[in-house]
Amino acid sequence: MNQPTKLLLAALIMATPLAHSATAAPAKKAETAAAAAPAYKPTSAKINRAQFDALLAKPSELLIIDLRRPDEVSSIGGFPVYLSIQADDLEKSLDFIPKDRTIVTVSNHAGRSGKSADLLAAKGFKVAGYLGAQYYEEEGGKLTKIAKPAPKPKAAAKK
Numbered sequence: 001m002n003q004p005t006k007l008l009l010a011a012l013i014m015a016t017p018l019a020h021s022a023t024a025a026p027a028k029k030a031e032t033a034a035a036a037a038p039a040y041k042p043t044s045a046k047i048n049r050a051q052f053d054a055l056l057a058k059p060s061e062l063l064i065i066d067l068r069r070p071d072e073v074s075s076i077g078g079f080p081v082y083l084s085i086q087a088d089d090l091e092k093s094l095d096f097i098p099k100d101r102t103i104v105t106v107s108n109h110a111g112r113s114g115k116s117a118d119l120l121a122a123k124g125f126k127v128a129g130y131l132g133a134q135y136y137e138e139e140g141g142k143l144t145k146i147a148k149p150a151p152k153p154k155a156a157a158k159k
Contacts, residue, residue: 040111040114040115042114042115042117042118042130043118043121044114044117044118044121044127044129044130045128045129045130046110046114046129046130046131047104047128047129047130047131048135048139049136049139049140049141051128051129052104052131052136052141053141055102055104055128059081061101061102062101062102062103062104062128063083063097063098063101063102063103063104064079064081064082064083064103064104064106065082065083065084065085065090065097065103065104065105065106065116065120066078066079066082066083066084066085066106066107066133067085067086067087067090067105067106067107067112067113067116068084068106068107068108068112068133069086070084072108073146074146074147074148076108076133076134076143077133077137077143077144077145077146078106078133078143078144078146079106079133079143079144080144082106083097085097087107087112087115087116090116090119090120091119094120094123097120097125099124099125099126100126101126102126102127102128103117103120103125103126103127103128104117104127104128104129104130104131105117105120105127105129105130105131106130106131106132106133107130107132107133108132108133108134109132109134109135110130110131110132110135111132113130113131113132114130116130117129117130
């Protein structure tokens, strides 16, 4: 290697830790700020198993909006009938949600469902409250487990 190439290579090697620390500092600041920010406290009611079971007794008046991903529903379990809308898509889907039914929003531990219940209530929907599916199950409620379908066998290659 010639002298200018060696100098350039040495400069790059020495600059790498500096470049890394410059990008790592803002990430650490963001983590610290997120940890210091207070957790969201929903204003809607968090409902328990007994309250939810009472609402389930009138299925024609109830709409369950499950905000979990399909893989969460299949691995943890869900309810026999629900409207599946991802939490990030809820506001874009308001036109598809009936306003004549009482709504319960569901997520795993009630974090997403609490925020979503507040959003729906603010938009004029009848919201009974929000629920964590895993808390419901811990209180003795039964979740419906849906088995994943087996993958389709691949067709044999034609010769």
